Amino acid sequence: MTKQPEMILIVDDETDIAQVLKLQLEESGYITNWAADGETALQQLWANNYDLVLLDMRMPGISGVDVLRRIRDNCFDSAVIMMTAHGNESLVVECMKAGAADYVAKPFDLDDMMMRIERALENRRTVRLKKALEQEKDDFIFMLSHDMKNPLTAVIGSIDIVREGRLGGVSPEQAEYLQAAIESCQEVVTMIDNLLDMQRFDTGRMQSRISPVNPYALLETAVKHFSAAAERENITLILEANDITTEIAVDSSLLARVFANLIGNALQFVPNGGAISISCDYLEPGQLSNSEVEAIARTQSCSAAPGFVRIRVIDNGAGVSSDDLTNIFERYVQSDNTSKRSHGGAGLGLAFCKKAVESFDGSIWAESNRGEGGQFIILLPAHTNTTTSENSIPE
Numbered sequence: 533m534t535k536q537p538e539m540i541l542i543v544d545d546e547t548d549i550a551q552v553l554k555l556q557l558e559e560s561g562y563i564t565n566w567a568a569d570g571e572t573a574l575q576q577l578w579a580n581n582y583d584l585v586l587l588d589m590r591m592p593g594i595s596g597v598d599v600l601r602r603i604r605d606n607c608f609d610s611a612v613i614m615m616t617a618h619g620n621e622s623l624v625v626e627c628m629k630a631g632a633a634d635y636v637a638k639p640f641d642l643d644d645m646m647m648r649i650e651r652a653l654e655n656r657r658t659v660r661l662k663k664a665l666e667q668e669k670d671d672f673i674f675m676l677s678h679d680m681k682n683p684l685t686a687v688i689g690s691i692d693i694v695r696e697g698r699l700g701g702v703s704p705e706q707a708e709y710l711q712a713a714i715e716s717c718q719e720v721v722t723m724i725d726n727l728l729d730m731q732r733f734d735t736g737r738m739q740s741r742i743s744p745v746n747p748y749a750l751l752e753t754a755v756k757h758f759s760a761a762a763e764r765e766n767i768t769l770i771l772e773a774n775d776i777t778t779e780i781a782v783d784s785s786l787l788a789r790v791f792a793n794l795i796g797n798a799l800q801f802v803p804n805g806g807a808i809s810i811s812c813d814y815l816e817p818g819q820l821s822n823s824e825v826e827a828i829a830r831t832q833s834c835s836a837a838p839g840f841v842r843i844r845v846i847d848n849g850a851g852v853s854s855d856d857l858t859n860i861f862e863r864y865v866q867s868d869n870t871s872k873r874s875h876g877g878a879g880l881g882l883a884f885c886k887k888a889v890e891s892f893d894g895s896i897w898a899e900s901n902r903g904e905g906g907q908f909i910i911l912l913p914a915h916t917n918t919t920t921s922e923n924s925i926p927e
């Protein structure tokens with residue numbers, strides 16, 4: 533495929549300069565157009581996709597700076613080189629801040645000008661290529677995640693039908709194996725969901741339905757979900773009794789996935805016969821410990837809340853070294869815990885938890901001493917009014 537010549541728009545009211553540039557650029561293989569004022573330039577930009585604009589600073593009518601601003605406001609992705617006859621530095625700074633790629637003082641040396649033009653075009657090509665690759669990667673992740681999740685959900689459904697004995701008798705041992713198969717598939721679904729949601733957070737496409745939620749009820753459901761897996765490994769999984777009635781303003785399905793990630797992690801790092809304890813309580817601001825106040829300040833979450841709901845998932849497993857306490861919330865980070873079995877995972881679970889909790893104006897952090905178990909703590913502001921809203925959470 534032959535490469536399309538790049539298009540350059542020269543915007544200058546001085547005919548001589550425009551002519552010289554036009555001749556030189558066309559000789560170098562570019563397609564050029566000329567506009568003698570800003571208004572005409574903008575019309576040309578609407579009509580054609582220019583790779584580069586050579587823009588005079590001072591022209592009758594709209595100034596070069598204003599043309600530059602309109603180019604950026606309208607999201608034209610042309611590179612812009614400003615041309616100025618006056619050494620007005622503050623104006624140059626303004627232009628560079630407004631997104632100009634470079635500037636040239638008139639009268640200019642033609643070779644220097646050509647070098648700058650080539651450099652600006654090269655930079656633009658690199659940026660565009662990077663953007664295209666990013667887009668391709670995003671599309672691929674979305675496509676792959678959807679295409680992997682749908683058949684997996686069907687597999688879980690089918691195994692569940694057999695496990696329930698709806699297609700004929702199933703022995704307790706067979707049911708147990710089928711249950712384990714379901715849980716393994718669900719682990720993969722959790723990973724895919726984490727990947728999809730991180731992508732949604734990154735691209736500003738996360739749609740959340742915020743409503744008042746009782747956190748204790750959500751925890752009860754999460755614990756029930758993991759109880760069979762815990763029982764199989766002789767792990768005590770308890771939700772401490774609490775009659776907390778305080779609600780929090782969250783997207784309940786996102787928070788349920790946060791709980792599933794934390795309990796799922798604890799199950800991975802607790803040895804057979806170990807224990808996981810989950811608690812949920814309400815704290816007035818005055819009841820917060822120093823580490824809790826620090827955590828709120830660190831994550832810039834809602835420090836002015838009239839009260840907080842604290843959720844803790846505590847296990848007596850491998851724990852996390854103090855060096856890793858913060859790192860593990862970064863994506864793709866896995867600490868080198870010596871676990872009872874080498875665990876899979878993509879290191880996205882806690883990164884997802886952090887994004888989700890912070891999107892609800894809360895904080896999440898870990899406390900642990902290597903070998904003494906891990907403690908994952910979430911503080912969320914108590915809900916004060918009863919409105920239900922639909923939000924697109926920004927990055």
Ligand SMILES: Nc1ncnc2c1ncn2[C@@H]1O[C@H](COP(=O)(O)OP(=O)(O)O)[C@@H](O)[C@H]1O
Binds near residue numbers: 877
């Ligand atoms: N309860 C826990 N006890 C000890 N280490 C943990 C615990 N939860 C998480 N970790 C550490 O944090 C890392 C990141 O966890 P996560 O983001 O959920 O990723 P993944 O589960 O894919 O490894 C884990 O690899 C592990 O090293």
Ligand SMILES: [Mg+2]
Binds near residue numbers: 793796797877881882
């Ligand atoms: Mg995990």
